[in-house]
Every structure is written in structure tokens, then in C-alpha cells.
Amino acid sequence: MSLSSDVIxxxxxxxxxxxxxxxxxxxxRLFGGWLERDYARANPATRLAFDELMEAxxxxxxxxxxxxxxxxxxxxxxxxxxxxxxxxL
Numbered sequence: 001m002s003l004s005s006d007v008i009x010x011x012x013x014x015x016x017x018x019x020x021x022x023x024x025x026x027x028x029r030l031f032g033g034w035l036e037r038d039y040a041r042a043n044p045a046t047r048l049a050f051d052e053l054m055e056a057x058x059x060x061x062x063x064x065x066x067x068x069x070x071x072x073x074x075x076x077x078x079x080x081x082x083x084x085x086x087x088x089l
Contacts, residue, residue, distance in 0.1 A: 049075035
């Protein structure tokens with residue numbers, strides 16, 4: 001996937017919006033919020049990391065955003081940290 005930080009592929013963005021619809025309203029809001037707020041200004045590596053992060057299971061995502069655990073990948077942790085900081089979790 002080749003993304004420029006200036007250009008958002010509309011089809012990719014729509015797909016990510018769908019993938020941000022998780023099993024709970026809270027996760028939908030947290031990850032959908034990051035997508036709407038931060039994706040456009042993220043660099044291509046962070047965009048790819050977010051896409052890959054959306055493959056994680058909901059219980060893992062929940063534990064990570066609640067601070068009960070940390071993902072093994074530092075790029076995922078950076079996204080989680082941004083979500084937590086925005087929501088002051």
C-alpha cells in the first residue's frame with residue numbers, strides 16, 4: 001500500500017471506517033475517533049500500522065486502551081497512547 005501523508009485513498013478510508021466498528025460502542029468511538037481526527041495527518045507508516053492494528057481482537061484492543069496491557073509493537077503503542085491522551089484514559 002502506497003500512501004502519501006497528503007492524500008487519503010477514499011476507498012481505504014471507508015474500509016477503515018468499517019473496520020473501526022468494533023464489538024462495543026466504546027471501542028467504536030475510541031478507534032473511529034482516532035481515524036477521523038488523526039489519520040489524515042499521520043505518516044504512511046502510521047497509517048499502515050493503524051490498518052494492521054484493526055486486525056487485533058477486541059479484548060486486546062480494550063486492554064491496551066485501558067492500560068491493562070501493552071501491544072508488542074511500538075507503532076501500535078504510539079497509536080494507543082494518542083487515543084488514551086485524547087480521551088485522558
